[in-house]
Amino acid sequence: MFDFFINHHVAFLSGLKTSLLLTASGLLLGIVFAALSTWAIQSQKPWYALPVQSINHFLRSTPFLVQIYLLYYGLPQFSWIHSGPLWAFFESPTLCAILALALNSSAYTTVLLHGAIRAIPKGEIEAAESLGFSKSQLFFWIQLKRVLLNSWAAYTNEIILIFKATSIASTITVLDLMGVTRQLMSDTYQTTECLAIAGILYLLTTYLLSVFLFAIKRRYITAK
Amino acid sequence: MSGLLFACFTTIKVATTALGVGLCLGILLGLAMHQQTHRLWRAIAVAISIFLRGIPELLLLFLLYYGGNALLQYCFPTASSLSPFWAGTLGLALIFSGYAAQIIHAALSAIPIGQFESSQAIGFNRHQSFLYIILPQIWQHALPGLGNLWQVLLKDTALVSVLGLSEMMQWAKFEANITHAPFTYFMAVSCVYFALCSLSQLCLAYQERRISNRLQAKHV
DSSP: HHHHHHHHHHOHHHHHHHHHHHHHHHHHHHHHHHHHHHHHHHTTEEEEEEEHHHHHHHHTTOOOHHHIIIIIIIISSSSHHHTTTTTHHHHHHHHHHHHHHHHHHHHHHHHHHHHHHHOOOHHHHHHHHHHHOHHIIIIIIIIIHHHHHHHHHHHHHHHHHHHHHHHGGGGTTTSSHHHHHHHHHHHOOOOOHHHHHHHHHHHHHHHHHHHHHHHHHIIIIOOO | OOOHHHHHHHHHHHHHHHHHHHHHHHHHHHHHHHOOHHHHHHHHHHHHHOOOOOOOHHHHHHHIIIIHHHHHOOOOOOOOOOOOOHHHHHHHHHHHHHHHHHHHHHHHHHHHHHHHHHHHTTOOOOOHHIIIIIIIHHHHHHHHHHHHHHHHHHHHHHGGGGOOOOSSHHHHHHHHHHHSHHHHHHHHHHHHOOOHHHHHHHHHHHHHHHHHHHHHHHHO
């Protein structure tokens, strides 16, 4: 098994790199979406909040596999996408995977952010107001900081879950770690070795990721 | 349309079978993680739980389907191979049990040791006191967590289509190839999942309310 890894380590490591890149870009875009939808829900205007909430509910109660299939295989059904300007985006499996990951993660992150905002003690905001903080100062120095501190612990789970979900991108021909593994499986017929190596790499990465995230939590969050 | 109904039935069959098997495995793992006397068992259970939570669902399904079949062929050359249904169901059950073990472990910690001692004092043996005294109380603490896990499990059943089992996703892929209308069919599947998830959410919310009412009544 070790020889097999040495022989194909370039493929495995490039797959791992793609997986990590998918995770990072999906999460970053997901945070942007989540911030926007949290803002829409918090605005308490029903014509913003209602559609956003129903989309989030839909994203949270359908499988990620269906969502990624809908984006990559489903959307080309419409001619305005297939022959429109958006096709440059939707013909790329990697970009579709990133968008699907971002949408999926934003639906869950919105719930976290919403909970974190509600957990801010009301007195803290009133105290800041009475000290003469302006609206933007209040947002950046009190609310945003509180939200980040409150939601980080739960968000680490989301990071690990999204990293594991990137393996599903292999079903739409993205060559992430799982995609590379499936390709090597059909090329070399050494299925068990391929899967075992991929398993070890995934386990190692999730373990290192969780250790790293836990260290961040202890260094910056618990200390506060 | 009848194809979707039939495929939906297969999905529900996979999900419920995986729930049953996964719950049994999860309780066993959780008990092993909780016990204090046999350190070795505890270490093994913790390692299994970490393994099951650390690798992607898709990989575990492939590992069981291809690796499991290879192992089966190696050990029993005459045995018939593992079907996609059982490989998928077993994989989902294992993932469920990895997370469920943590929840059961936490629920067991929430139960005072006096419950066990007093049930033994009035003459229950170990198995009886676990089955009749401890287990019903675990249920109260573990239900919200297990409910979330059930929703995750229900959504993960879509992954079994990758092994070639003809459940909803596989049906949609097949129909989409014929009709060249993939969006319609995948949207239909996601609507069914949406309905299933919303339904189970409602049932779980009802159960949780009932349990919290009962807990409040007990404490007053």
